[in-house]
């Protein structure tokens with residue numbers, strides 16, 4: 001039995017942070033950072049079954065062309081993904097009455113639709129980049145047993161050596177998205193990329209506002225990195241822990257982002273919300 005301090009269930013039977021009840025979660029889940037983007041996703045639904053909001057976590061479950069789908073916001077950062085993935089997995093796989101793991105595993109398909117900064121000439125503003133591989137600058141995955149089994153250790157070595165890694169308190173890790181989900185969602189209109197999930201928007205993505213950077217050359221090294229068939233394409237902030245935790249739990253997960261910042265040219269599209277409906281519809285049609 002899982003103690004009440006470990007898996008926290010609210011008095012109304014919902015899970016602690018998301019405030020969602022087990023019967024309210026669909027097998028297909030669209031994850032987004034911005035709580036307002038959940039309403040945008042749900043605006044395409046044919047029916048709406050429930051809507052729950054708590055902190056930055058906004059959930060709407062409904063149907064799209066006969067498919068039951070939950071849209072869930074996770075806020076910003078890989079630490080939030082630890083909360084959201086653990087609670088979604090518990091909603092699917094723990095019996096909330098007995099507080100025991102259900103005998104039959106229920107697999108979720110999770111697609112994160114995010115925004116991102118492009119790092120290559122072939123990832124301009126407005127392009128869609130799916131994270132076939134994610135590089136985690138965060139440390140969430142390291143806290144879980146068996147993390148080495150879902151990490152690409154050869155890729156990690158190539159990174160440390162080619163980037164001449166100088167930030168000795170942090171060791172980037174590499175994980176893969178679910179290949180069957182990438183095949184299902186990505187067509188010619190999405191680039192298969194390698195995405196860095198940074199543990200911040202500014203310094204950890206090489207942005208300088210007032211503070212200097214510990215390794216001012218890191219972004220140049222990231223842009224020129226090339227190993228086997230891989231180049232690093234973009235920065236966002238959640239795909240690493242999403243792919244890593246989902247792999248450990250047995251769920252299918254991937255991230256696809258709309259590029260809104262051109263880090264090479266120094267340009268930004270602050271009107272990116274106009275670009276989102278098209279990407280959302282593509283994912284809803286394919287999930």
Ligand SMILES: O=P(O)(O)O[C@H]1O[C@H](CO)[C@@H](O)[C@H]1O
Nearest residue numbers: 032033076114115236237238
């Ligand atoms: O647009 P979302 O989904 O929030 O994704 C990106 O935007 C946020 C930073 O502005 C981070 O969450 C990053 O991953």
Ligand SMILES: O=c1cc[nH]c(=O)[nH]1
Nearest residue numbers: 115116117236237261
């Ligand atoms: O540059 C960007 C743009 C969106 N989200 C990020 O994390 N970085």
